[in-house]
Amino acid sequence: MDDGGAADSGALRASDLEKIEEAAALLRSGETVAFPTETVYGLGADARNTAAVEAVFAAKGRPSDNPLIVHIARRSDLEGLVTEVHPVALALIDAFWPGPLTLVLPVRPGVLSPLVTAGLDTVGVRMPDHPVALALLRAADCPVAAPSANRSGRPSPTLAAHVLEDLAGYIGGVLDGGAAGVGLESTVVQVQPDGTVLVLRPGGITAEQLAAVTGTAAGASGGNVPVPPGAAAGGTGVSAAAAQAAEVSPAPRAPGMKYTHYAPRGALSIVRGSSAQCVAETAAGLLQAAQRGGAVTGLLLFEEHRALYPADPAACVVSLGPLASPEEAARFLYAALRRFDEAGATYILAEACPVTGLGAAIMNRLMKAAGDTVIDTD
Ligand code: TXA
Numbered sequence: 491m492d493d494g495g496a497a498d499s500g501a502l503r504a505s506d507l508e509k510i511e512e513a514a515a516l517l518r519s520g521e522t523v524a525f526p527t528e529t530v531y532g533l534g535a536d537a538r539n540t541a542a543v544e545a546v547f548a549a550k551g552r553p554s555d556n557p558l559i560v561h562i563a564r565r566s567d568l569e570g571l572v573t574e575v576h577p578v579a580l581a582l583i584d585a586f587w588p589g590p591l592t593l594v595l596p597v598r599p600g601v602l603s604p605l606v607t608a609g610l611d612t613v614g615v616r617m618p619d620h621p622v623a624l625a626l627l628r629a630a631d632c633p634v635a636a637p638s639a640n641r642s643g644r645p646s647p648t649l650a651a652h653v654l655e656d657l658a659g660y661i662g663g664v665l666d667g668g669a670a671g672v673g674l675e676s677t678v679v680q681v682q683p684d685g686t687v688l689v690l691r692p693g694g695i696t697a698e699q700l701a702a703v704t705g706t707a708a709g710a711s712g713g714n715v716p717v718p719p720g721a722a723a724g725g726t727g728v729s730a731a732a733a734q735a736a737e738v739s740p741a742p743r744a745p746g747m748k749y750t751h752y753a754p755r756g757a758l759s760i761v762r763g764s765s766a767q768c769v770a771e772t773a774a775g776l777l778q779a780a781q782r783g784g785a786v787t788g789l790l791l792f793e794e795h796r797a798l799y800p801a802d803p804a805a806c807v808v809s810l811g812p813l814a815s816p817e818e819a820a821r822f823l824y825a826a827l828r829r830f831d832e833a834g835a836t837y838i839l840a841e842a843c844p845v846t847g848l849g850a851a852i853m854n855r856l857m858k859a860a861g862d863t864v865i866d867t868d
């Protein structure tokens with residue numbers, strides 16, 4: 491296998507490199523270090539060192555049955571970690587590494603701390619597409635287990651300040667690389683022996699992008715979406731929906747998906763409907779009633795719909811940008827959820843968005859943040 495992300499450290503300044511070296515030394519000595527990736531900030535530890543990995547679980551307050559993703563800087567690092575890579579997985583790696591795609595692969599026994607895999611015989615691996623992350627991984631020269639660097643249940647951090655908000659005093663350090671680009675975590679996939687790709691967690695790489703590589707039409711979106719084998723696997727390619735109905739048995743889930751995640755402190759509900767006007771009217775009415783009842787209200791909306799609401803529909807109104815730019819919404823979603831906390835919002839409504847492309851990951855995170863509480867307007 492050749493190396494990925496080659497010319498990455500070129501853009502880094504000498505002062506950055508110094509800090510990266512310090513952070514790498516911390517990792518090598520068994521400390522935890524938070525670092526930027528293109529998705530969200532991760533809290534890293536040497537994945538071979540059980541005490542270091544334990545410190546990650548402790549800092550996050552993370553349940554021990556939720557395995558960690560291992561981050562690598564070079565394609566060649568994969569061979570030491572896993573026993574085999576399905577040709578379809580290899581095609582996905584070719585297409586999307588470095589980048590926001592995690593592959594769940596059969597773990598090589600005895601290489602990683604068993605805490606990393608939570609006792610599973612698989613490990614999730616990804617190569618982040620961020621110059622600081624790649625330089626850190628190279629300098630540390632070890633596989634780095636890194637969940638998102640938030641307290642368990644809190645929105646993932648997209649700024650170093652978010653990391654400190656949640657974890658100051660509990661971690662060895664944080665590398666500040668500015669705002670994370672994608673804003674939502676990586677897509678987690680597992681390739682089945684027959685070449686079917688299961689999406690265990692939707693994320694930065696969309697079902698449509700995956701399907702383009704496996705040579706099939708775009709799949710449905712949301713959790714556990716099978717993307718059928720296609721050109722890359724030598725398959726014929728059928729629609730994902732057909733595959734779901736016809737050939738796919740109950741999919742394994744990313745263990746982490748069963749926990750409430752990403753939640754702001756106030757009660758959040760999603761308002762959904764085919765007419766934006768209807769959604770706005772319903773939301774405005776509910777917010778008004780909540781405000782009369784003494785709640786501090788919050789509203790998460792898309793820019794196009796702002797004019798559909800009365801003036802000051804909530805104490806804290808946050809726009810995710812235009813519906814037409816889901817990239818912007820993804821980048822800003824977690825910061826928006828944290829903003830409601832800053833405003834002390836106790837009752838929050840969020841507009842739904844279409845579950846296509848990145849919208850699938852956005853709605854997946856919003857639904858989790860809302861504990862699946864949805865108000866349908868039609
Ligand atoms: O973008 C990302 O993936 C970020 C950055 C820091 O890389 N990391 C991240 O890690 O989101 P975390 O721990 O917050 O989420 C990891 C997800 C969880 O849902 C976990 O259950 C799943 O990946 N996962 C990890 N290893 C797995 C495995 N062997 N089998 C199934 N799911 C796995």
Ligand code: MG
Nearest residue numbers: 637638646675
């Ligand atoms: Mg997380």
